[in-house]
Amino acid sequence: DAGVIQSPRHEVTEMGQEVTLRCKPISGHNSLFWYRQTMMRGLELLIYFNNNVPIDDSGMPEDRFSAKMPNASFSTLKIQPSEPRDSAVYFCASSWTSRNIQYFGAGTRLSVL
Amino acid sequence: GNSVTQMEGPVTLSEEAFLTINCTYTATGYPSLFWYVQYPGEGLQLLLKATKADDKGSNKGFEATYRKETTSFHLEKGSVQVSDSAVYFCALSDLTQGGSEKLVFGKGMKLTVNP
Numbered sequence: 001d002a003g004v005i006q007s008p009r010h011e012v013t014e015m016g017q018e019v020t021l022r023c024k025p026i027s028g029h030n031s032l033f034w035y036r037q038t039m040m041r042g043l044e045l046l047i048y049f050n051n052n053v054p055i056d057d058s059g060m061p062e063d064r065f066s067a068k069m070p071n072a073s074f075s076t077l078k079i080q081p082s083e084p085r086d087s088a089v090y091f092c093a094s095s096w097t098s099r100n101i102q103y104f105g106a107g108t109r110l111s112v113l
Numbered sequence: 114g115n116s117v118t119q120m121e122g123p124v125t126l127s128e129e130a131f132l133t134i135n136c137t138y139t140a141t142g143y144p145s146l147f148w149y150v151q152y153p154g155e156g157l158q159l160l161l162k163a164t165k166a167d168d169k170g171s172n173k174g175f176e177a178t179y180r181k182e183t184t185s186f187h188l189e190k191g192s193v194q195v196s197d198s199a200v201y202f203c204a205l206s207d208l209t210q211g212g213s214e215k216l217v218f219g220k221g222m223k224l225t226v227n228p
Contacts, residue, residue: 004156033215042220043157043202056215091156100145100206100214104156 002026004105006092012111018080021108024073025094033102034067034077035091043091049075050097082112115140115207119219126193126226134188134222136177136203144205146170146179146186147216151200160188160201193226200224 005024013019025032034046047057052069060067064083069075079086089109093102119136126132138146145164149157161170166181177188186203203219 043218045215048215093156097214100216101147101159101162102157102216104158106154106156 004092004094004103006090006105006108008108009106010109010111012113013082014113015083016081017112018078019082019086019110019112021077021090021092021110023075023077023092023105025075025092026103027073029094029096029103030072031095031097032069032075033093033095034075035093037089037091037107038087046077079110082110084112086110087112115144115205115217117203117205117217117219119203120222121220122222122224124222124224126224128195128226128228129192130226132188132190132193132197132224134201134203134224136186136188136219138184138186138203138205140184140205140207142208143181144207146177147204147206148175148177148186148188149202149204149218151202151221153199157202193224195226195228198224198226 007022030051032049037043046059047067048055049069067077089107091104091107093104095102116139147162148160150160151157161172163170163179169178175190177186200221200223202221204216206214207217
């Protein structure tokens with residue numbers, strides 16, 4: 001099993017640019033989570049999908065952030081326009097709904113200049 | 114909603130020292146409890162879990178017991194190694210809309226073990 005795959009591993013962009021982060025969950029998992037990790041705020045849940053449907057997006061900071069899950073094997077998190085305060089490590093995780101162990105990807109380190 | 118409070122550190126120990134990381138929780142119902150570990154440059158990975166009161170989770174020499182009477186899930190290891198240097202997160206399960214579960218994480222505690 002390849003685990004949860006995130007791309008890119010590192011992203012450096014300028015303020016105002018659009019950023020798209022990608023995630024491939026573990027095959028057979030039907031829940032997918034996007035997290036943001038910063039020194040100041042720790043690990044924050046941004047949005048959660050179950051069977052490709054967004055269930056809880058209360059953690060999405062503002063309208064600049066959007067997430068999609070067009071099928072069971074792919075999800076994106078988009079920031080448009082990006083701002084320096086969006087700089088963080090973004091993690092994707094997946095799990096079976098009936099089991100609550102989440103498996104994390106290696107993360108995308110985003111730097112917005 | 115459910116919440117977790119854990120020691121934040123950072124903590125530095127010498128190899129073979131005893132480790133305790135405190136974690137307490139606030140929850141309605143009977144959540145499952147977890148410890149996750151994050152090694153440098155990696156994502157979080159499950160270290161151990163417990164699903165009901167008095168359960169003990171254990172892995173890699175680490176242990177934690179689900180204590181309902183004190184609402185705690187403290188992580189312990191009798192003799193730490195340099196390779197245990199990482200950030201440790203306590204977490205519990207919480208119900209989302211629709212009845213599925215999500216995890217609520219503590220802020221994490223960075224442990225450094227020196228030889």
